[in-house]
Amino acid sequence: xxxxxxSSRYLVKRTGEKVFLECVQDMDxxxxxxxxxxxxxxxxxxxxxxxxxxxEKGDIPEGYSVSREKKERFSLILESxxxxxxxxxxxxxxxxxxxxxxxxxxxxxxxxxx
Amino acid sequence: GQQVxxxxxxxxxxxxxxxxxxxxxxxxxxxxxxxxQRPGGHPVxxxxxxxxxxxxxxxxxxxxxGEAKKNSSLHITATQTTDVGTYFCAGIRDYKxxxxxxxxxxxRA
Numbered sequence: 001x002x003x004x005x006x007s008s009r010y011l012v013k014r015t016g017e018k019v020f021l022e023c024v025q026d027m028d029x030x031x032x033x034x035x036x037x038x039x040x041x042x043x044x045x046x047x048x049x050x051x052x053x054x055x056e057k058g059d060i061p062e063g064y065s066v067s068r069e070k071k072e073r074f075s076l077i078l079e080s081x082x083x084x085x086x087x088x089x090x091x092x093x094x095x096x097x098x099x100x101x102x103x104x105x106x107x108x109x110x111x112x113x114x
Numbered sequence: 115g116q117q118v119x120x121x122x123x124x125x126x127x128x129x130x131x132x133x134x135x136x137x138x139x140x141x142x143x144x145x146x147x148x149x150x151q152r153p154g155g156h157p158v159x160x161x162x163x164x165x166x167x168x169x170x171x172x173x174x175x176x177x178x179x180g181e182a183k184k185n186s187s188l189h190i191t192a193t194q195t196t197d198v199g200t201y202f203c204a205g206i207r208d209y210k211x212x213x214x215x216x217x218x219x220x221x222r223a
Contacts, residue, residue, distance in 0.1 A: 033211060040123065042202060042215035043157070050209060058210065090156060094211075102147060102159035103204075103211055 002027045006091050006106040013113050019078040021109050023091030030096035032074035033103065034058075034066060037088040049074055050096070081113045117141075118205045120214035127193045128222050135217040137186040137203035144206050146186045148177055151216070152199045160201075195221050 007022035025032065031050050035043040035058075045058030047066040055066050063085060067075045074093075078085055088110050092103040117140040127133050137146065145164040149157040161170055163179035163186060170177045174197075176189040186203055200216040 031209070035213070040215060042120070043204075043213035045210060045212055048210060056210070059212065092157075092211075102162065103149075103157075105156040105158070107156055 002093075002104040004091055004093050004104050004106040006089075006109050008109050009107060011109055011111045013081050013111065015082060015113055017081045019081045019111065021076040021089055021091075021111070023074045023076070023106055024072050025093040025104070026072065027093065027104070028071065029093035029104075030071075031094045031103075032068065033092040034064075034074065034076045035090045035092065036060070037090055037108070043090060046076065083113050085111065086113045087111060118203060118212050118214040120203060120217055122217060123215060125217055125219045126222065127219060129193055129195065131193055132189065132191045133193060133219070134187055134189045135201055137214055139184045139205050141207060142183050146179060147204045147206070147211070148186075148188055149202045149204060149213075150199050151202065155199075157202060193219075193221055195223060197221060
């Protein structure tokens with residue numbers, strides 16, 4: 001079974017802190033994604049990566065950055081956390097660019113910024 | 115960015131009834147995927163539609179892709195309590211997977 005693991009289920013951080021959300025997948029997937037999920041807004045794409053060291057902005061990249069130094073790991077970084085970044089963050093991965101395969105999601109990290 | 119709209123946002127269904135949720139895109143999609151998220155869970159892939167006009171069935175679920183590849187629907191017959199959750203469509207364009215806001219389904223026994 002494909003496994004996508006997010007480092008924390010729940011996280012509480014203070015305003016202005018630098019926050020790292022980590023995601024690891026064990027299936028050698030090329031594509032990795034970060035979404036945030038808010039009530040009524042569905043899943044909004046923050047960033048995605050289709051290869052090591054490659055990244056592309058999604059629909060709401062402001063206030064976020066990402067890092068993909070290894071194929072299996074995709075990190076989401078909040079440089080200076082703000083209260084409006086309180087949300088559920090979901091990481092996903094999928095096979096490469098040939099075809100458009102299904103995405104496998106992690107369990108999510110519920111981040112609260114106080 | 116790509117806009118994928120889903121309606122309705124909420125669907126309250128009597129057990130045993132049928133319902134349909136709709137997904138519309140502002141642009142032509144290469145294909146579309148559907149996911150289900152149970153309460154407290156994460157989205158899980160259900161199906162992918164690729165061809166114009168394609169129809170696929172999974173037991174009581176029927177998925178359809180529009181002729182113009184800009185809309186899709188999910189029809190559930192004889193709703194059961196196990197159908198509770200949020201159903202998302204996701205459009206693919208330039209390899210970006212963009213989700214709609216989802217339809218949250220509750221079932222009255």
